Amino acid sequence: MDALHLLSACRDAGIDFFTGVPDSQLKGLCDTLYATLGVKEKHIVAANEGNAIGLCAGHFLATGRPALCYMQNSGLGNAVNPLASLMDAQVYAMPCLLVIGWRGEPGVKDEPQHVKQGQVTLSQLELLDVPYMVLDKAMTEADFDAAFAEIRAHLAANRTAAIVVKKGALACSVKPVYGNKHEMTREEAVGVIARLAGSRDAFVSTTGKLSRELFELREAAGQGHERDFLTVGSMGHASMIALGIAMEQPNRRIWCLDGDGAALMHLGAMAVIGQRKPNNLVHVVINNGAHETVGGMPVCEGGLDLCALAMAAGYRSVCRANSPETLLDAIDAAMSAGELAFIEVLCAVGAREDLGRPTTTPQENRDALMAFLQK
């Protein structure tokens, strides 16, 4: 079904405000929202899914109308608290329409980080008393309208309700262009850092294509993967994983390779790292201004000055790079500083079409890294 049909059904139900965190399975909806509304008054890309629910609550309080909140099912974890303690019938009883991409649906092959979340998605909604409908590929617009009538009735009764979207169920007839003025690719930047780091250094890389690129760069260089922890799920938590390692291994340099969307999702981590100031941690954020891995929707409308945030948070050495040459200098400065360092790397939006996925399992990754850290 075309996402435009879903949006027109929403408008008929009085929904005219949209927020959420993008998801590749909801690319049809995200692209349609971006192409039709941009990221202006009626559409905000939130920092995380819990924040998005808060925004929907505020919108309802001000207008009496529900808003739509889109998310990947991974984001349900971030949303559980405001769903249970804000929107629920036993608290403020406020409606919003969740549109949830169902990654890891049982019986559909998906990456390891989606398996558990895929298994528990419907039960989570049931436990939270959130009524839902499932949108699949075979559904016609008429089927959708019939099922959506019930969802509308729940919203009208001040209940939050959900549409769970299966793989391939939402199409898009518009093609927005995502981009920025930067030239260096994320893969180039990751390659420069991986090449220059010391042989005892360890890496924690963020959720999405960055980790897939790091994996392939190691393969291409004939290196092993033992020094890299690929945070395939848990978006926004790579820097705290890196802090946990850095604090216990003060004689080893730890690199966190983060994304701007991920860093923003749990920005509090930077404040905690800035307080603790481990001398052996270099926090690199690839700032492409986009959630590139899941399609390219912007991270923050006006752009994010990550260096200013890092300085305010207490990082000691702070640099910005926008080319392989300036990145070399920034890495040099970070490595010779010998104190908590931050590098913001301005990159283009995009990735190789033929980018693969890690061929090792998460537990092989864990064991190899743990053995490496004991050396």
Ligand SMILES: Cc1ncc(C[n+]2csc(CCOP(=O)(O)OP(=O)(O)O)c2C)c(N)n1
């Ligand atoms: C909690 C959660 N919400 C959403 C997603 C879906 N997701 C995977 S990668 C990604 C974008 C990450 O953006 P950024 O950190 O800027 O990295 P980029 O893809 O641009 O390199 C999103 C939204 C997720 N994995 N987990």
